[in-house]
Amino acid sequence: MPPRAPVLRRPRRVALIVETSNSYARGILEGVIDYIREHEPWSVYLPEQGRGARPPHWLTKWKGDGIIARIENRGIATCVARTRLPAVDVSAARLLPKLPWVETDDVAIAERAFQHLAERGFRSFAYVGDAVFAWSKLRQAHFTELARIAGHAVHVYDVPRAPTWDQQQKALAAWVRKLPRPTGVMACYDIMAQRVLDACRVADVAVPEEMAVVGVDNDELLCRLADPPLSSVRPDTRRTGYEAAAQLARVMAGQPVSSAATLVPPLGVVSRQSTDVLAVEDRHVAEALRFIREHTADGIAVKDVLTNASLSRRALESRFRHIVGRTPHEELVRTRIARVKILLAETDLPIALIAERTGYSHIEYLSAQFRRVTGTSPRQYRQQYRRRVDSRAC
Numbered sequence: 001m002p003p004r005a006p007v008l009r010r011p012r013r014v015a016l017i018v019e020t021s022n023s024y025a026r027g028i029l030e031g032v033i034d035y036i037r038e039h040e041p042w043s044v045y046l047p048e049q050g051r052g053a054r055p056p057h058w059l060t061k062w063k064g065d066g067i068i069a070r071i072e073n074r075g076i077a078t079c080v081a082r083t084r085l086p087a088v089d090v091s092a093a094r095l096l097p098k099l100p101w102v103e104t105d106d107v108a109i110a111e112r113a114f115q116h117l118a119e120r121g122f123r124s125f126a127y128v129g130d131a132v133f134a135w136s137k138l139r140q141a142h143f144t145e146l147a148r149i150a151g152h153a154v155h156v157y158d159v160p161r162a163p164t165w166d167q168q169q170k171a172l173a174a175w176v177r178k179l180p181r182p183t184g185v186m187a188c189y190d191i192m193a194q195r196v197l198d199a200c201r202v203a204d205v206a207v208p209e210e211m212a213v214v215g216v217d218n219d220e221l222l223c224r225l226a227d228p229p230l231s232s233v234r235p236d237t238r239r240t241g242y243e244a245a246a247q248l249a250r251v252m253a254g255q256p257v258s259s260a261a262t263l264v265p266p267l268g269v270v271s272r273q274s275t276d277v278l279a280v281e282d283r284h285v286a287e288a289l290r291f292i293r294e295h296t297a298d299g300i301a302v303k304d305v306l307t308n309a310s311l312s313r314r315a316l317e318s319r320f321r322h323i324v325g326r327t328p329h330e331e332l333v334r335t336r337i338a339r340v341k342i343l344l345a346e347t348d349l350p351i352a353l354i355a356e357r358t359g360y361s362h363i364e365y366l367s368a369q370f371r372r373v374t375g376t377s378p379r380q381y382r383q384q385y386r387r388r389v390d391s392r393a394c
Contacts (some may be wrong), residue, residue, distance in 0.1 A: 006365035012252060015045040015062065017055055017069035017076065023219040024189075024237055025051070025070065028090055031241020032068060039249065052211070055079040066252045068244050071095050086251035088244045092135035098252065098259050102244040104235045105263035106135050110142035112233050113214050116269040117184030118150065120212060120277060124180045126155040128172070128196050129188040136188040143186050155179055159192070166300070169195065181210040182281065189213035189223045191228050197274065201227075209290045210243040218270050225344075228273035228293075233266050240264045269371045276338075284309050285319050288328060299359040302328050337373050340366065344382040351378050359379065 016032065019025045027372040029046075036042050045064065047056040054077045059067075060083060067087040071077050077095040080087050088100045117125065125147045129136040140156060147154045157175050159168055176199045185192035193215030200207050207213060207228055215265065216221070218234035247257050277289065292300070304312070305328050309316050317327050324331060336358050343354045352363045360366040370378050 011041045011043040012066065012249075013045065013064035014248065015047075015059060015064055015067045015069075016041045017047070017048045017049060017059070017067060017071075019051045019053070019070065021050060022047075022217070023221070024217045024235065027235070027237025028070075028241035028244070031238040031243070032245045033241075033243045034238065035249070041085075041231060059083060062295070066248045068241075068248055071099075084140075086248060087246045088251070090240060090244050092133070092138070094134065100244075100247045100257045100259055100262070102240055102247060102262045102264065104237075104240060105265045106134070106138040107142045108263075109216055109233050109235065110139045111146065112266055112269050113139075113186040113216070114143055114146040116214055116231070116233075116271070116275060117186070117212060120184065120275060122184035122212065123152055124155075124183040126157065126179055126183050126185045127188075128157045128159070128185060128192055130192065131158045133188070139186070139188055155183070163183055169199060169202065172196070173199040176200055176205055176211070177203040179205075179343035180209065181205070182277075182286070183211050184275075185211055185213045187213060187215045190217045190219045190230060190232055193232070193274075194222060194226050196224055197228070197230065205284050206286070206290045208273065208275055209286045209293070210281040211276055212275040214269065214275055222269070223272060226274065231272045232270055234268055235266045236264050282319055282323055284311050284316065285323050288316060288320070289324070289331070292328070292332050292335055296332070297338060297357055297359050299361060300332070302332065305332070326376040333369065335372065336360070338368060340370060340378065341374075341381065344378055345385045354378070 070091040144154045215232040218232040223230040288309040355363045355366040
């Protein structure tokens with residue numbers, strides 16, 4: 001008897017109603033891709049989609065097998081419901097409560113942001129949100145509760161629906177000016193955190209010395225473009241997408257899946273310059289820290305810091321040791337070396353040019369100080385960093 005021919009199944013057809021315009025959503029899509037690679041192949045339909053945009057016109061008549069969607073408005077909810085197809089929701093709006101739901105754990109995100117600021121000694125806190133989004137309100141509620149439990153008040157600001165962006169920013173800057181200093185600020189997501197940093201510039205508030213700012217999503221491009229570079233809570237978007245795909249696969253196979261929330265905790269906080277500070281109420285020390293940060297690349301020395309601080313060397317060093325745990329010289333070296341590390345890791349600039357851009361008069365001095373602090377040469381540090389990046393990409 002000849003062998004039976006294998007039964008060939010067509011790939012499942014799955015629509016991904018998820019925008020590609022931000023890193024959070026792209027991370028979800030990466031998780032879906034990983035699931036497909038590890039399991040069965042799907043034929044994927046990914047329309048060009050903006051956040052909260054109307055669903056593609058073809059979806060209501062589409063003859064597919066399943067949908068993963070960020071259901072953020074009634075239009076998308078209605079369209080997905082009318083298809084009667086298996087679907088999984090990856091939005092915090094929760095507009096179709098009977099669907100399986102996979103979402104970032106917003107309570108855990110607020111906890112990570114609060115802990116990050118509290119560990120830096122802040123006793124005054126603020127939250128900047130957007131009441132349009134359910135996840136922003138949830139993050140605000142938990143952030144506020146954590147501060148209350150710790151015995152601190154929280155200043156809350158919801159961006160108003162002002163007619164123009166300029167008017168919104170002027171109102172935000174006016175609010176920032178009234179905050180006590182120093183204050184640790186959580187913004188509901190990275191784009192809002194960028195706006196807070198812009199408002200701080202308008203209000204002449206030093207970041208991070210007078211106001212430290214942490215965002216959410218860890219959008220690398222936005223965080224690195226921010227001035228200063230933005231610290232951000234990093235959600236586990238890859239796991240969110242992977243779990244959503246796994247649940248959809250079970251539903252398409254006829255298996256029962258609960259509509260209870262599957263909440264994915266964040267990976268932690270990626271710390272950058274916007275929170276690289278200890279909360280300092282001493283005006284002289286705060287001004288000295290700001291001067292060091294702003295003029296590190298100018299080749300300043302401790303005598304320049306002393307001139308700006310209007311204190312004797314002994315008084316400033318005593319206050320620095322008590323509050324910061326380092327001398328002004330040690331802080332100047334730490335700040336310079338941190339900047340050198342960024343340029344070594346993120347650029348291909350020659351080391352001689354890096355020395356020039358970080359306030360070192362000679363490349364030999366940079367190399368000697370870098371080795372003393374890190375235990376390796378600048379060239380070796382760059383090579384080790386590149387190897388780590390390449391190994392993660394494999």
